[in-house]
Structure formats: C-alpha cells, structure tokens
Amino acid sequence: MKHFKTLKNFLLEHKKRYILGIIWLVIVDILQLIFPQILKKITDLLQSNQLSLDELLNYAMLIMLLGLGTGLGRYFWRIYIQTTARKAEYYLRNRLFSHLQSLSTNYFNTHKTGDLMAHATNDINAVRTALGPGVVMIIDSVFITITTLIMMIKTTxxxxxxxxxxxxxxxxxxxxxxxxxxxxxxxxxxxxxxxxxxxxxxxxxxxxxxxxxxxxxxxxxxxxxxxxxxxxxxxxxxxxxxxxxxxxxxxxxxxxxxxxxxxxxxxxxxxISLGDFVAFNSYLSLLVWPMMAIGWVINILQRGSASMERINNILFEKPDITDSDNTLDTINNIDGHITFQNVWFKYPNSNGYALKNINIDIKEGTTLGVVGRTGSGKTTLVNLILRLYDIDKGNIFIDNIPIRNFLIKNLRENIGYVSQDNFLFSTTVKQNISFAFEKDIDDNKIYNAAKKAEVYDNIIDFPNGFNTSLGERGVTMSGGQRQRTAIARAIIKDPSILILDDSLSSVDTQTEERILKNLKDVMEDKTNIIIAHRISTVKNADHIIVLDEGEIVERGTHEELVNNNKIYNDIYVKQMLEEKIENI
Ligand SMILES: Nc1ncnc2c1ncn2[C@@H]1O[C@H](COP(=O)(O)OP(=O)(O)OP(=O)(O)O)[C@@H](O)[C@H]1O
The missing domain is CATH 1.10.287 (Helix Hairpins)
Known part of the structure; x- marks a missing residue:
C-alpha cells in the first residue's frame, strides 16, 4: 500500500468525507443486523399464536422503516465515499497530465502514446476502484462478518x-x-x-x-x-x-x-426455537456477501496498488531540461544575437554526434539560411536554440548570455518556431493562429498574421471562415495551407527570433516569393533562421551555412557560395535546371 503515499495530502484533505461515509456504512450494517431479530420475533409469536393483526402491522411498519433507513444510509455512504474516489480520479488525472507536460521532448521519443493513454485511463480507474469500492468492501466485510458471527452465536x-x-x-x-x-x-x-x-x-x-x-x-x-x-x-x-x-x-x-x-x-x-432457526438463516445470507467481498477486495487492492506504482513511475520522472540555479529570471526580453561556440550534440540513446563542432554567430536583426541534405542536422540545430535538448560540449549564447541562464519559459516565448510537421490542433483556425495567447486577442491581429502568411484568402473561403474547425470534424487543409497557418501562428507572437524549419516546401515558387516579400517587414527587426531544401528560399539571407553529416562544410552569402563551386552550387545548379525543365 506504500504506493498510495503519493495521495497522502489528498486523502488527508478529504478524510472528513471518508469518516462520514464510513459512519453511514456502519449504520447500514447495524440496521441490517436488526432485521433477522424481527423475523425471529414474528416467527416465534406466530408459532405460539400470540400475534395480533395490529402487532403484525407494527412489525411490517418497522421492517419498512428499516428498509428506508438502509436505503438512505446506502445513498449517503455512496455520496461520501464514491464521490471522493471520483475526486481522487480527477485530481490524479490532472496531476498526471500537467506532469507529462513538464517532461522533456526525449521522454515522448522513448514512451509510446498508447502506453501513456493506458496510464491515464486503465490505471487511474484501478486506483479509483481501490479508493472507492475497495475501501467500502474492506470495512463493510470486516464489520459485518464480526457482528454477524456474534449475533449468530448469541442466537443459536x-x-x-x-x-x-x-x-x-x-x-x-x-x-x-x-x-x-x-x-x-x-x-x-x-x-x-x-x-x-x-x-x-x-x-x-x-x-x-x-x-x-x-x-x-x-x-x-x-x-x-x-x-x-x-x-x-x-x-x-x-x-x-x-x-x-x-x-x-x-x-x-x-x-x-x-x-x-x-x-x-x-x-x-x-x-432452539423456530424463530432462532429463521433468524440464523437470515444471518447466514448476510454473510455470503462479505465472503465474496473479501475475495474481490484482495484483487481490487492489488490491482490498485500496481496501477498506483505505474502512475508513480511517471510522476517521479524528472524532466531532463530544467531551469538551473544560475537562471536569470529577470531577462524577459531577448534581442536575438545567437552564438554557437564549438557545439557538439548527440541525441540521448544515440551513438554518433548529430552536430559536430558548430560555430556560428548570428547578429540580431540578421537572417541565417541553413541548407543541407536530409538528415544533416538542420532541425537539430534549432532544437538546441529552443532548448528541446541540451548540448554535450561547447556553448550557446543568446545576447552573450549562456542559453541555460534564461528561464525556459522566457526563452521559448521569445522564439517564433514553425516546425517541420506544421502540427495543427483540431480546433478552429482562429484558435490555432492565436495558440500562443491565453486570452482572446483582437481579430484584426489574427487576420493580419494570416495575410502576411498568404493564407487569409484560403481561410475566408472555408465554410465558417476563421471559425472553421480543423481536423476530423472540420475541413482538411492542404499541406501548403497548413504550413502557412503555422507561419501565421508563429509571427503573430512578434518574437525576437523567428525560425522557419522547411516551412515553405509545400508551396509553389511564386507563393513562396509572395510570402517572403510579405514577411520582409516582419523579419526586418528580428533574428531569423530559415531552413530550406530550396535555394530560392534562402538566397537573400545575410549569411548561409551548409550542413553535411552534422558539420558546417560551407558558409557565406549566396553569391560567395555559388562561386565556391561546392555542395551549395551543385544544389543550386540542379534546382535551376529543374525549374527550366518545368517551365518548358
Ligand atoms: N530524437 C532523435 N533521436 C535520435 N536521433 C535523432 C533524433 N532526431 C533526429 N535524429 C538523427 O539526427 C540526425 C539529424 O537529424 P535532423 O532532423 O536534424 O536532420 P535534418 O537535416 O533536419 O533532416 P531533414 O531535412 O530530413 O528534416 C539524423 O541522422 C537523425 O536520424
């Protein structure tokens, strides 16, 4: 039962309800024990022909009152004990969900969603059953067994x-x-x-x-x-x-x-009298239930305890990425000067380094373009800026302050991140775009962000415009529409650092050009990192790096890299050719 220690505070807080529930339970049990005594009395009086009709009516009334009392008592113990068990379920589920939210990205890479869902449903149900029916069965069966035995011995x-x-x-x-x-x-x-x-x-x-x-x-x-x-x-x-x-x-x-x-x-x-015989049978039928309950309750408690242990394993899991003692919670605003100094990074449970000796200096208000083959480490680079993972060697500074010294919350609030998967929730378009804000925000701000991301015209064509639901019960957006909605969600935050991770790959080159033109004034006062496979997306960046197998193999402006005649130029020439063929 030691696993239930996690619920100590909850149980202490609700002990009054449990005590009241137990009192009602005991009252019901006592009322049940009186019933065989009445039967005994009636039988004995009937046998000796001493029962008048009036007396019989009185006994019938008494039995009815007993039934009423038992029913009321059962209602009250259910109200006190079962509702407290439901409260425990509610409390535990909220606690589990908020704890899971605090865990690092890597936890979700190594644990299956299905298993986490099972903890949130089956295990929590098993704990509730132990705290509700489990508690009732133990107290009820022990009390009723002892008292019934005493009454049986006394009767016969x-x-x-x-x-x-x-x-x-x-x-x-x-x-x-x-x-x-x-x-x-x-x-x-x-x-x-x-x-x-x-x-x-x-x-x-x-x-x-x-x-x-x-x-x-x-x-x-x-x-x-x-x-x-x-x-x-x-x-x-x-x-x-x-x-x-x-x-x-x-x-x-x-x-x-x-x-x-x-x-x-x-x-x-x-x-013994005939009345004793009838009462004894009645007591015996009272005993059948606690005997069954003892069998059930052992299983219920074992199951509840095993489930509580599994839930505790999650609740005791510490997040890998946390605020440190050196955290400066006073820094709310970030200017956006990002420096990578000899950074090495390896994913947990992975052998090789995903990034090797990375050195970059991205001045505030400038744009860095990142290109490279698939799997070369582009997304990993931005994961580190967001502190979704911590580096193994080297340093990352923002505004010349080590990244670990920022409150994680402040750091991420200052970054607008458009991730590669462009995940959108099954809510309305409006709620998706204003996801970063707790309160409702001005609709014009939402429309403006959508216009900048070139998705406004698509959205107003949806059945309910910005109030259209997305996902299974709503409209299905195209890949390009999803990307642009995700861009709107990031730029509406007006962050100091804007990261677009392959965010224009699903739109055609003309739309891409329009989006980049629209974003020009948004990006002007920000530090921007644009990851792309298409050279056209990054060619206007102030600085471009080419990643290959986790290393920076080329760096410079578009013109410098084209003249370099290496990987960047190869990709550029190939893409120019493809474009020409497409236009024929
Ligand atoms: N969570 C993870 N655990 C272990 N290895 C990972 C993880 N995520 C990525 N990797 C590995 O790290 C390397 C770099 O991956 P990354 O996603 O940064 O590449 P990328 O350049 O963004 O690729 P793409 O262009 O396909 O998006 C790859 O070899 C990938 O398999």
Missing part, C-alpha cells in the same frame, strides 16, 4: 455456527482466484478492442491510400481477423465469468443445506 449454538461457516472460506478463495482470471481475460478483451478501434480508425483516416492501392478486400480480411480475435477473447471471458455466480450459489447452498439439516434437528429437539 457454536457448533451450528462452525458447521454453517465451514464452506464459506472456499467461497472467498474461489472468488479471489476466479476474479484474477476474469480480470486477466477482461484486460485481453480490452486490448483486442483497442486493436479493433485502431484498425477501423486508421482505415477511415487512410481511406484514400486504401482505395488508390485497391486494398479494400485485403483490409476487410485484416479487420475480420482482428474482429475474430476480439470475439474469441470475449468467449474466453464469458466461460469464466459465467461460472462465478453458479459457483457462489453452490458453495453458499452447501452452508444453507447444513443449517437446514443440523438446525432442523435442533428445532425438532427443542434446543
């Missing part, structure tokens, strides 16, 4: 109690064992169901690929296989879960059989 004799209880531990044992198997099989069903929905979802999302490759039949076969797997796992589950109830009835039936046989003899011999 010890031998009858021992004989009647003899089969019940088997009940607890079977429920515990079968519960384990049922849970395992249920998990298998859940897994196959998630395979099933993954396959269906992928197929609908990739319907164009499926149709263009004429793979419909093949996909139907594959789906049918996963569906069959789910069906088989469900069958396996039903085989065990269907057995549980008859088994419980069988084992408890043996107890009742013993009571009827031996208890009957005691009544015939006059050692």
């Amino acid at each position: 004799n010890l031998l009858l109690v021992i004989l009647a209880l003899f089969p019940l531990p088997f009940l607890a044992f079977s429920v515990q064992k079968m519960g384990k198997v049922i849970h395992k099989r249920f998990r298998n069903v859940q897994e196959t169901f998630s395979d099933l929905s993954d396959r269906a979802q992928e197929n609908f999302a990739g319907v164009r690929v499926v149709k263009s490759f004429v793979q419909e039949e093949e996909e139907i076969k594959k789906f049918s296989k996963v569906n069959k797997n789910n069906f088989d796992k469900n069958m396996k589950l039903i085989k065990v879960s269907g057995l549980l109830r008859p088994l419980i009835q069988f084992i408890s039936g043996i107890s009742f059989l013993i009571v009827i046989w031996y208890g009957g003899i005691l009544v015939i011999e006059g050692q």
Whole structure:
C-alpha cells in the first residue's frame, strides 16, 4: 500500500468525507443486523399464536422503516465515499497530465502514446476502484462478518455456527482466484478492442491510400481477423465469468443445506426455537456477501496498488531540461544575437554526434539560411536554440548570455518556431493562429498574421471562415495551407527570433516569393533562421551555412557560395535546371 503515499495530502484533505461515509456504512450494517431479530420475533409469536393483526402491522411498519433507513444510509455512504474516489480520479488525472507536460521532448521519443493513454485511463480507474469500492468492501466485510458471527452465536449454538461457516472460506478463495482470471481475460478483451478501434480508425483516416492501392478486400480480411480475435477473447471471458455466480450459489447452498439439516434437528429437539432457526438463516445470507467481498477486495487492492506504482513511475520522472540555479529570471526580453561556440550534440540513446563542432554567430536583426541534405542536422540545430535538448560540449549564447541562464519559459516565448510537421490542433483556425495567447486577442491581429502568411484568402473561403474547425470534424487543409497557418501562428507572437524549419516546401515558387516579400517587414527587426531544401528560399539571407553529416562544410552569402563551386552550387545548379525543365 506504500504506493498510495503519493495521495497522502489528498486523502488527508478529504478524510472528513471518508469518516462520514464510513459512519453511514456502519449504520447500514447495524440496521441490517436488526432485521433477522424481527423475523425471529414474528416467527416465534406466530408459532405460539400470540400475534395480533395490529402487532403484525407494527412489525411490517418497522421492517419498512428499516428498509428506508438502509436505503438512505446506502445513498449517503455512496455520496461520501464514491464521490471522493471520483475526486481522487480527477485530481490524479490532472496531476498526471500537467506532469507529462513538464517532461522533456526525449521522454515522448522513448514512451509510446498508447502506453501513456493506458496510464491515464486503465490505471487511474484501478486506483479509483481501490479508493472507492475497495475501501467500502474492506470495512463493510470486516464489520459485518464480526457482528454477524456474534449475533449468530448469541442466537443459536457454536457448533451450528462452525458447521454453517465451514464452506464459506472456499467461497472467498474461489472468488479471489476466479476474479484474477476474469480480470486477466477482461484486460485481453480490452486490448483486442483497442486493436479493433485502431484498425477501423486508421482505415477511415487512410481511406484514400486504401482505395488508390485497391486494398479494400485485403483490409476487410485484416479487420475480420482482428474482429475474430476480439470475439474469441470475449468467449474466453464469458466461460469464466459465467461460472462465478453458479459457483457462489453452490458453495453458499452447501452452508444453507447444513443449517437446514443440523438446525432442523435442533428445532425438532427443542434446543432452539423456530424463530432462532429463521433468524440464523437470515444471518447466514448476510454473510455470503462479505465472503465474496473479501475475495474481490484482495484483487481490487492489488490491482490498485500496481496501477498506483505505474502512475508513480511517471510522476517521479524528472524532466531532463530544467531551469538551473544560475537562471536569470529577470531577462524577459531577448534581442536575438545567437552564438554557437564549438557545439557538439548527440541525441540521448544515440551513438554518433548529430552536430559536430558548430560555430556560428548570428547578429540580431540578421537572417541565417541553413541548407543541407536530409538528415544533416538542420532541425537539430534549432532544437538546441529552443532548448528541446541540451548540448554535450561547447556553448550557446543568446545576447552573450549562456542559453541555460534564461528561464525556459522566457526563452521559448521569445522564439517564433514553425516546425517541420506544421502540427495543427483540431480546433478552429482562429484558435490555432492565436495558440500562443491565453486570452482572446483582437481579430484584426489574427487576420493580419494570416495575410502576411498568404493564407487569409484560403481561410475566408472555408465554410465558417476563421471559425472553421480543423481536423476530423472540420475541413482538411492542404499541406501548403497548413504550413502557412503555422507561419501565421508563429509571427503573430512578434518574437525576437523567428525560425522557419522547411516551412515553405509545400508551396509553389511564386507563393513562396509572395510570402517572403510579405514577411520582409516582419523579419526586418528580428533574428531569423530559415531552413530550406530550396535555394530560392534562402538566397537573400545575410549569411548561409551548409550542413553535411552534422558539420558546417560551407558558409557565406549566396553569391560567395555559388562561386565556391561546392555542395551549395551543385544544389543550386540542379534546382535551376529543374525549374527550366518545368517551365518548358
Ligand atoms: N530524437 C532523435 N533521436 C535520435 N536521433 C535523432 C533524433 N532526431 C533526429 N535524429 C538523427 O539526427 C540526425 C539529424 O537529424 P535532423 O532532423 O536534424 O536532420 P535534418 O537535416 O533536419 O533532416 P531533414 O531535412 O530530413 O528534416 C539524423 O541522422 C537523425 O536520424
């Protein structure tokens, strides 16, 4: 149970609700124990012909009141305990999500999204079940077992109690064992169901690929296989879960059989009254539930504890990239002078260096162009400026201050980054462009950014203009439209440093020219880094570097590099030729 320590503060804060819930639970149990005593009284009075109609009515009223009290009590303990368990679930899920947000990029490279989703759903559910039904079952079953046993002994004799209880531990044992198997099989069903929905979802999302490759039949076969797997796992589950109830009835039936046989003899011999016999049976049926509950609760607590341990493993994970003791939280504004000094960088879990001995000086207000073959280290270079990763050797300075001395939040707020994947959220176009702002901002600012990024005309053609939803339930943007929306999202921040990572690759050369012309005044007072495969994108940069296998192999202006006659010129000549062929 030590894993639940993480919830110590939450539980202390909510202990009052738990205590109130437990009080109601005990009240319900006590009321349940009175019921067999009334039955005993009625039976004995009936047998001796001493019960008047009025008295019978009184007893009936009493039974009704008891039922009402039990119902009310059950409602209240549910309100106190179950709602607190739900609160714990809410608290834990929020805590897990905000902790995951604080973890570094590399954590998400090494952990599968599906696993993280499982922690956020299955594991948190298991913890909630332990804190809700788990707590109730333990207290309820212990209290009811002890008190019922006392009442049974008081009502009849010890031998009858021992004989009647003899089969019940088997009940607890079977429920515990079968519960384990049922849970395992249920998990298998859940897994196959998630395979099933993954396959269906992928197929609908990739319907164009499926149709263009004429793979419909093949996909139907594959789906049918996963569906069959789910069906088989469900069958396996039903085989065990269907057995549980008859088994419980069988084992408890043996107890009742013993009571009827031996208890009957005691009544015939006059050692106990008929009322005692009826009350005893009633107590016995009260005991069946706690015996089952003990079996269940062992599994629930074990599962809850294992899930809490898995959640703790995430909660105790420390982010790799953090603010250091030398952080200067007073620097809010960055001018944008970026210096790389003998920088070496290797990705975690990777053998070779992705960047080797990089030296660059990008003066504020200037533009650096970065070209190079795919995999040469261009994106890695900007990842380091954003501190998505920390360098292994050398120094990176911004405004002559080591990059680690900036608050990460301040550093990133001063950078407008258009990433290569141009990820957009499934919200409206407006919300995507104003993503960096917590509050609503002036619509004109959004329109202006969209105009600068040359996407305004496309957006106003969408069904709801800037309020159009994107993603599965909205419009699907073309690659070029996505790129330009991502540019608008970055420039609206008016950052000191603007980074465009291959952000104009999906637009034609004329649109590219227009965007660059529009961005000219945006870029004028900023430090800009433009990564591109196309020379036309970077040719006007103040300084261009060529990366190859993590090293800077050429540097200079466009004219200097063309005259150099090396990699840059090769790419340039090839692209000029391609353009000429296209224009023929
Ligand atoms: N998270 C990562 N873990 C390990 N290696 C990585 C990771 N990201 C990139 N790399 C490797 O680092 C090298 C540089 O990658 P990078 O993405 O910087 O190249 P790039 O020049 O931007 O390529 P492209 O033009 O295709 O975008 C590549 O060999 C790549 O495989």
